[in-house]
Amino acid sequence: MSGDKRAVLRQWLESGRMLLQPLSFPQRELWEASPVSVRDISNHICCLIQVRGVITAAACQAALQRVVDRQEVMRLSFLPGKERPLQMIRENGEASLCFRELSPAHRHEEAVEELASEIFREPFDLVQGPLYRAEVLRRAADDHVMVFAIHHAIADGWTLGIFVQDLCLAYVRGLMGLRDELPPLPLTYAGWATAERAFWQPAELERRAAFWKSTLAGRRRLWKSVDGSETATGVLHRWVVHLPASLADAARGLARSAGATLFSTLLAAFQVTLSWWTGEKDILVGTPVANRTKQAVRSPPA
Numbered sequence: 566m567s568g569d570k571r572a573v574l575r576q577w578l579e580s581g582r583m584l585l586q587p588l589s590f591p592q593r594e595l596w597e598a599s600p601v602s603v604r605d606i607s608n609h610i611c612c613l614i615q616v617r618g619v620i621t622a623a624a625c626q627a628a629l630q631r632v633v634d635r636q637e638v639m640r641l642s643f644l645p646g647k648e649r650p651l652q653m654i655r656e657n658g659e660a661s662l663c664f665r666e667l668s669p670a671h672r673h674e675e676a677v678e679e680l681a682s683e684i685f686r687e688p689f690d691l692v693q694g695p696l697y698r699a700e701v702l703r704r705a706a707d708d709h710v711m712v713f714a715i716h717h718a719i720a721d722g723w724t725l726g727i728f729v730q731d732l733c734l735a736y737v738r739g740l741m742g743l744r745d746e747l748p749p750l751p752l753t754y755a756g757w758a759t760a761e762r763a764f765w766q767p768a769e770l771e772r773r774a775a776f777w778k779s780t781l782a783g784r785r786r787l788w789k790s791v792d793g794s795e796t797a798t799g800v801l802h803r804w805v806v807h808l809p810a811s812l813a814d815a816a817r818g819l820a821r822s823a824g825a826t827l828f829s830t831l832l833a834a835f836q837v838t839l840s841w842w843t844g845e846k847d848i849l850v851g852t853p854v855a856n857r858t859k860q861a862v863r864s865p866p867a
Contacts, residue, residue: 574644577655585644586652589758590765592718596649603718604688610720611685613677614711614729616701620736622664625701628735629660635731635747638719638754642694650691654755663700672704681712689716719754787843 577583588596601607633639640658643650671680680702689696696716703709715725735747820830832852839848 582656584654584656584755586654586755586758587762588649588652589754590761591721592652593649595718604691606686606688608717609685609689609714610717610722610725611681611712611714612725612729613681614713616709616711617707619707620701620709622662622701624736624739625664626660626662627739628732629662629699631735631738631747632728632731633658633660635750636728636754637750638724639695639697641719641754642696643691643718645692652755652758653692653694655694658695661695661697661699664703665700666703677702677704677710681710684712685714687714691716691718781849784849787839787845787848 574583578585595608596603599608634657637654640655642653642655644653667677667680670676684698684700687698689698696719698712698714700712701709702712713725713728715728720728731747738745738747816830816834817827820827823830825833832850836848836850839850840846
């Protein structure tokens, strides 16, 4: 980092305009245990949001700004360190949004997909930020596609849904003439990460590690890991699967009748499928969790 940038960073820290925080545990895993570089585009979480109706660039910018003001991860980037980076959380951040009018030749689905792929593949500056990218593609006065990408270091599939709900709420409030900010978060990302670090002390880690070592002892792997690391730096592919509504309804009905969640029911179906494929009768399947044990980090504003 140049001397000028160091001076600006020092000034921001002293004025309270920026806060330095250690990496959260998920961020540490991304930096230290991921098979690909944290800068690889496989860490980009991407979505296309279809918007029907007349919208304006100014209203979209204002709505996104409200989300940036509410969600500190939208103002977060990373300061390189000797051992590992630090989170840099800016007090204020300007919403990053582009509004593009598409020519008639680029309004069909294939052209939009190609433009979206280019936007998705553009790397993020992890130091400068922002670590998200939003672009609205206008196909007609009442037909838009919002292309949104965000780095996995500050988001996951769950938080992507919360972002969309926050953005819609902010836009609707703007249409209603409500100029106040979105309700404050009951728990910020930095606050959640601090609580996680306080809980996962060595004694707790050792206790849990001992449990899983004894539980998994003697279990045979169904298959070996693929040699080498996989990366998404090549051509991106999109795989879309549409499940019939009748099948989804049947799965929900089965979950209700068994007194289980839909997730647990689908996981059981996955285990049955593995049994059919492998011929094994006793299969142990693990699943990652998002560590959202507090309601404050599960729900968007009401």
